[in-house]
Amino acid sequence: DTEVTQTPKHLVMGMTNKKSLKCEQHMGHRAMYWYKQKAKKPPELMFVYSYEKLSINESVPSRFSPECPNSSLLNLHLHALQPEDSALYLCASSQGAAVYPTNEKLFFGSGTQLSVL
């Protein structure tokens, strides 16, 4: 199994809603990532978990709350989002712990296309 599975594929939410994005991998990877990608732009790193601990937070607003319940799962909890948060949210994983000069191969999921109304 070389897949990173993200659910849901599409999500529409209002600014007062609370929702969660889910990501799962069963490759035994030790690092998991959340990226945000606006249309026609490259992915922007949001969070990195290494060995289930948050190792990088790219100054992401607190309305985005990551969680890593175990080594295979990564969640992104959303609350009180703004319309400008509408984007494709990508989860990725890599075998290494992402704390050394990384030549790691990132495996990406297909993403969750989020629309905030």
Add this chain to the structure above:
Amino acid sequence: TQLLEQSPQFLSIQEGENLTVYCNSSSVFSSLQWYRQEPGEGPVLLVTVVTGGEVKKLKRLTFQFGDARKDSSLHITAAQTGDTGLYLCAGAGREDSSYKLIFGSGTRLLVRP
């Protein structure tokens, strides 16, 4: 802040033509990766180059890492419609005491039949 600039930003060519995409930075990277992303999907890794001057071939795609490890190029020979997508270079480097993968600005390629 380490930045990776890609050129061109957009390229529209006829099937069968050749093309080159460039990825440039003023910073040195320990390695450079190339990804292709199709609409509605996540990026998929094509290749990783590690050594300055390294050249790697993947069928009709040729990747080169600059001698100083600051730039890279992707050359596609006889492009096919299936090559259409967003091409992203990504450099592994150090920023704010953390090692991370930094994505380039992207090149959107359209191959017309």
